[in-house]
Amino acid sequence: MSATAEASKLLSRRVTCNSHGQESSYFLGWLEYERNPYHPLSNPSGIIQMGLAENQLSLDLLETWLADHPESTDFKKAADEAGSSSLFRDLALFQDYHGLPAFKQALADYMSELRGNKVSFDPKKLVITAGATSANEILAFCLADPGDAFLIPTPYYPGFDRDLKWRTGANIVPIHCSSSNGFRITRHALEQAYKHAVVKRKLRVKGVLVTNPSNPLGTTMSPDELRTLADFIEDKKSLHLICDEIYYGTSFLSPGSFISSIKQVVDGRPHLSDHVHIVCSLSKDLGLPGFRVGAIYSDNELVAAAATKMSSFGLVSSQTQHLLSAMLGDGDFRRSYTAENKRRLRERQRRLVEGLRNTGIECLESNAGLFCWVDMRHLLAKTGCFQAEMELWKKIVYDVGLNISPGSSCHCSEPGWFRLCFANMTEATLDLAMHRLRDFVERDEAIRRSHRRPPGPAIIARWVRRLSSKRRPLMQLSR
Amino acid sequence: MASGFQDEAAEHHLLSEMASNGGHGENNSLYFDGWKAYDRDPYHPTLNPHGIIQMGLAENQLCHDLMEEWIRNNPEASICTEEGVSCFKAVANFQDYHGLPFFREAVAKFMEKVRGGQVRFDPDRIVMSGGATGAQETLAFCLADPGDAFLIPVPYYPAFDRDFCWRTRARLLPIHCSSSNNFMITASALESAYQNAQKSNIRVKGILIVNPSNPLGTTIDKHSLQSLLRFANHRRIHLVCDEIFGGTVFGSTRFTSLSEALEADPSADRRLVHVVCSLSKDLGLPGFRVGVIYSYNDAVVACARKMSSFGMVSSQTQHFVGRMLADDDFTSKYLAENARRLRERHAVFAGGLRRVGIRCLEGNGGLFCWMDLRGLLKEATAEGEADLWRVIVGEVKLNVSPGSAFHCDEPGWFRICFANMDDETAERAVRRIRMFVEKKQMKKTMRWVDGLRLSLPRRFDLEDVALTPRLLSPQSPLVHATT
Numbered sequence: 001m002s003a004t005a006e007a008s009k010l011l012s013r014r015v016t017c018n019s020h021g022q023e024s025s026y027f028l029g030w031l032e033y034e035r036n037p038y039h040p041l042s043n044p045s046g047i048i049q050m051g052l053a054e055n056q057l058s059l060d061l062l063e064t065w066l067a068d069h070p071e072s073t074d075f076k077k078a079a080d081e082a083g084s085s086s087l088f089r090d091l092a093l094f095q096d097y098h099g100l101p102a103f104k105q106a107l108a109d110y111m112s113e114l115r116g117n118k119v120s121f122d123p124k125k126l127v128i129t130a131g132a133t134s135a136n137e138i139l140a141f142c143l144a145d146p147g148d149a150f151l152i153p154t155p156y157y158p159g160f161d162r163d164l165k166w167r168t169g170a171n172i173v174p175i176h177c178s179s180s181n182g183f184r185i186t187r188h189a190l191e192q193a194y195k196h197a198v199v200k201r202k203l204r205v206k207g208v209l210v211t212n213p214s215n216p217l218g219t220t221m222s223p224d225e226l227r228t229l230a231d232f233i234e235d236k237k238s239l240h241l242i243c244d245e246i247y248y249g250t251s252f253l254s255p256g257s258f259i260s261s262i263k264q265v266v267d268g269r270p271h272l273s274d275h276v277h278i279v280c281s282l283s284k285d286l287g288l289p290g291f292r293v294g295a296i297y298s299d300n301e302l303v304a305a306a307a308t309k310m311s312s313f314g315l316v317s318s319q320t321q322h323l324l325s326a327m328l329g330d331g332d333f334r335r336s337y338t339a340e341n342k343r344r345l346r347e348r349q350r351r352l353v354e355g356l357r358n359t360g361i362e363c364l365e366s367n368a369g370l371f372c373w374v375d376m377r378h379l380l381a382k383t384g385c386f387q388a389e390m391e392l393w394k395k396i397v398y399d400v401g402l403n404i405s406p407g408s409s410c411h412c413s414e415p416g417w418f419r420l421c422f423a424n425m426t427e428a429t430l431d432l433a434m435h436r437l438r439d440f441v442e443r444d445e446a447i448r449r450s451h452r453r454p455p456g457p458a459i460i461a462r463w464v465r466r467l468s469s470k471r472r473p474l475m476q477l478s479r
Numbered sequence: 480m481a482s483g484f485q486d487e488a489a490e491h492h493l494l495s496e497m498a499s500n501g502g503h504g505e506n507n508s509l510y511f512d513g514w515k516a517y518d519r520d521p522y523h524p525t526l527n528p529h530g531i532i533q534m535g536l537a538e539n540q541l542c543h544d545l546m547e548e549w550i551r552n553n554p555e556a557s558i559c560t561e562e563g564v565s566c567f568k569a570v571a572n573f574q575d576y577h578g579l580p581f582f583r584e585a586v587a588k589f590m591e592k593v594r595g596g597q598v599r600f601d602p603d604r605i606v607m608s609g610g611a612t613g614a615q616e617t618l619a620f621c622l623a624d625p626g627d628a629f630l631i632p633v634p635y636y637p638a639f640d641r642d643f644c645w646r647t648r649a650r651l652l653p654i655h656c657s658s659s660n661n662f663m664i665t666a667s668a669l670e671s672a673y674q675n676a677q678k679s680n681i682r683v684k685g686i687l688i689v690n691p692s693n694p695l696g697t698t699i700d701k702h703s704l705q706s707l708l709r710f711a712n713h714r715r716i717h718l719v720c721d722e723i724f725g726g727t728v729f730g731s732t733r734f735t736s737l738s739e740a741l742e743a744d745p746s747a748d749r750r751l752v753h754v755v756c757s758l759s760k761d762l763g764l765p766g767f768r769v770g771v772i773y774s775y776n777d778a779v780v781a782c783a784r785k786m787s788s789f790g791m792v793s794s795q796t797q798h799f800v801g802r803m804l805a806d807d808d809f810t811s812k813y814l815a816e817n818a819r820r821l822r823e824r825h826a827v828f829a830g831g832l833r834r835v836g837i838r839c840l841e842g843n844g845g846l847f848c849w850m851d852l853r854g855l856l857k858e859a860t861a862e863g864e865a866d867l868w869r870v871i872v873g874e875v876k877l878n879v880s881p882g883s884a885f886h887c888d889e890p891g892w893f894r895i896c897f898a899n900m901d902d903e904t905a906e907r908a909v910r911r912i913r914m915f916v917e918k919k920q921m922k923k924t925m926r927w928v929d930g931l932r933l934s935l936p937r938r939f940d941l942e943d944v945a946l947t948p949r950l951l952s953p954q955s956p957l958v959h960a961t962t
Contacts (some may be wrong), residue, residue: 001664008716009777010622010717010750010751010776011621011622011778011779011782012620012622012623012624012626012684013626014620014621014624015621015778015780015782017778019781020786041646054572056568058574059567059571059572061570062567062571062649063564063567063568066559066564066565066567067561070559070560070561086547087544088546088547088550089540089543089545089547091766091767092543092546092764092765092766092767093540093763093765093766094762094766094767095539095610095759095766095768099865100901130609130789130790130791131788131791133788133789134788134789134790141495141497141498141646142494142495142497142498143493143494143495144495145495145496145497145499146625148495160758162785162788167620167646167786168645180847199738212793238493240493270689274493276491283574287571287572288571289569289571289572289573289574290557290570290572290573290574290793290794290795291571291793291794291795292574292790292791292792292793292794300493302494302498302499303494303498304495306497306498306499306503309503309505309641310646312609312610313609313612313616313646313790314609314613314642314768314789314790314791315609315610315768316793317766317767317768317792317793317795317796318764318766318767318768318769319793319795319796319799320793320796323559323795354701363826432952434641457851
């Protein structure tokens with residue numbers, strides 16, 4: 001037996017398959033970035049990371065809060081109740097999978113407030129998990145047997161392939177959404193997907209998973225869309241609805257406006273409450289992905305009980321729960337942070353949208369998220385197929401030096417769409433990225449034109465002048 | 480719960496088979512029943528002096544003062560202090576599943592120190608997990624397909640059934656060990672377990688051992704480790720060693736790690752060897768959820784690292800732990816003092832038990848004793864053991880863990896934890912055991928004396944009521960731990 005064959009036999013199928021999805025272009029782009037990462041001083045021609053949906057815009061606000069409140073979080077503080085208990089010791093020993101009560105209360109309050117207090121979250125129904133990654137996997141384990149399917153609208157976050165399928169053995173069947181209606185979910189698309197799963201692929205469908213606000217679209221669901229979903233699972237009787245609302249706190253509507261939450265719909269239809277489960281996280285709005293804080297909210301006691309036990313495999317560090325219970329427990333700070341964070345996100349999104357528009361590139365109109373869903377169909381080669389999308393993507397990664405995420409990696413059914421992130425970099429870096437893209441588009445346009453007729457000397461001279469004048473601003477931009 | 484939408488059987492049907500099958504083990508084991516009993520009636524020196532003392536929780540609470548001192552002297556280790564807050568942004572943003580490099584380096588160094596400097600660990604092989612719980616499950620996912628089995632010596636830690644089998648659908652098959660040779664693993668028991676699996680058409684993917692052993696508190700000698708390695712090599716199966724109690728060895732017999740045995744055998748196939756560590760036992764930090772997989776197999780390292788996305792260590796904790804474990808002076812001092820205090824506490828228990836004629840397996844590590852209460856059984860059966868356990872929990876008010884919960888073949892053995900309480904509570908626990916045993920002995924004598932038609936005074940108090948000023952016993956003001 002060959003060494004590789006023997007190695008495969010020694011290990012489980014999970015090791016040798018690629019359901020973790022890390023062979024996809026989404027992750028390959030990251031690898032390229034890691035090999036050649038942009039830095040304004042040490043590597044100004046490196047690849048700019050626009051494939052990472054992180055929020056780095058408001059960490060200074062959190063840092064300031066910490067600096068102003070050392071006593072809330074400091075281990076040095078000793079409890080002054082009768083006895084010798086110290087905060088450090090209590091946290092060191094605290095491994096209860098029900099989670100720190102103060103933290104859950106603060107998280108529930110935060111979640112309710114983000115939704116304008118139109119709904120109220122009961123801390124007892126929260127299950128704390130190691131990030132939304134773990135939350136989604138746990139729900140898949142709780143709701144689906146191996147081989148069962150979840151319907152997910154496309155395009156969707158590539159990590160769902162790993163989170164819902166890899167170790168659980170579940171399947172994902174796409175609900176095809178189209179640019180013709182802004183990629184909104186329709187009843188028709190739901191029914192098509194369901195039929196395909198049951199009849200064509202002979203799968204048992206256990207639920208629908210939606211992301212609201214959407215990753216990668218950055219759009220939020222209208223009340224009608226949420227009702228359509230609720231109607232669908234009600235009609236199908238035994239389906240679950242998982243609503244991943246991890247980007248909820250990144251919506252940047254005007255103050256006083258709130259996007260709809262599935263909880264509002266469920267509150268109005270209590271008979272559905274056992275079928276609807278919400279996933280949240282602090283990685284996106286608070287920009288704390290390193291802390292690994294996720295949660296499942298479910299009215300279904302059996303699901304919550306099973307999920308709680310499963311959370312043993314990835315509990316949140318008590319040290320972190322304590323820090324966050326103090327930070328999120330500060331109501332004034334919570335509210336001021338949310339308002340300022342949204343303001344910064346809105347501004348940054350506008351900067352990206354305008355920068356793209358100046359290059360003749362439009363985005364799907366969005367009001368949330370840390371990214372835009374960008375229409376580059378007009379830049380594809382004539383064939384306009386997914387191969388053309390890959391070719392364009394490679395050019396943008398290697399020649400332009402931007403790691404963006406191609407729509408195919410998000411299972412989009414139409415080639416030519418890309419996700420570009422805007423909140424994980426400085427303004428200067430974003431401007432540089434736009435600059436590079438504009439140069440590329442103009443060169444590309446010129447090349448296309450030149451295929452129809454050769455460029456005259458005047459055109460060439462203009463090119464040269466433009467290119468050499470743009471090089472100097474590059475130095476200024478990379479500060 | 481919804482009313483009128485589904486009946487209860489259908490409610491269960493709404494969930495996966497896994498969510499409803501009780502594979503987490505919490506419904507059917509006396510191990511968890513004992514904790515529940517404790518939660519209902521927890522001992523407290525002033526608020527509930529007649530409550531149940533928790534002796535079913537293998538936690539190390541003896542050395543937090545040392546860490547607290549280190550924290551006071553090293554405020555920059557916390558990203559919440561004035562000295563450390565400048566690291567906050569970078570740390571909070573760091574979600575790379577490779578982990579913070581200085582964290583991995585510090586953990587590797589600490590692991591080397593726990594093993595007396597006898598082996599070297601490569602920081603690039605350190606993979607994070609959600610505690611040892613997460614580590615065990617991840618390894619099972621990497622090494623076994625559904626239906627595959629690991630052989631494991633009995634008695635073993637009850638939650639392995641959950642960690643290795645629940646979501647992975649793998650199996651654990653026993654290697655029978657007996658008190659006749661202090662529960663050591665024999666070649667014949669190992670071979671027999673393997674052959675039984677073959678006969679039942681079950682594919683064996685590996686052997687899981689725990690060293691130092693939970694619940695035995697003993698360490699495996701180098702010779703036995705090498706035999707296990709040879710067996711694994713011969714059968715082309717994995718050898719997984721859970722060494723989470725490595726830093727709790729207090730006896731005179733040195734701790735030999737599997738890595739040391741591996742280094743001494745160049746013919747062994749390293750790709751079959753995997754070690755699990757954690758900071759929950761030696762450092763007493765179960766709340767921080769720091770688990771480590773150290774595999775000598777590159778494909779397993781790569782896969783386990785991807786799987787660590789499901790349970791990474793909080794970057795805040797990586798930062799803190801990384802700084803603490805990089806302090807060489809501190810870790811040396813800590814490990815030495817930890818061993819000394821464990822040795823002392825162990826002596827209090829083992830000695831106290833010996834004085835009333837209760838023998839413990841001679842252990843040199845761990846946070847517990849493996850008590851031989853066979854002499855107190857009314858009948859040498861599982862029911863007899865369960866009856867005795869109910870008396871110990873219900874009347875003596877000690878939550879000890881019965882051997883059946885650990886799949887022990889012989890009734891009458893119990894695990895009693897000693898490191899999760901202060902000195903006063905420890906003494907009280909020993910007193911309660913002493914009084915219980917003496918009462919039982921007196922009852923026996925009474926029956927004998929009754930037989931001789933003589934009468935003797937018979938009043939005994941089970942509880943020593945005279946209380947002296949004490950330290951608080953371990954009650955978290957946060958919430959009681961239930962895991």
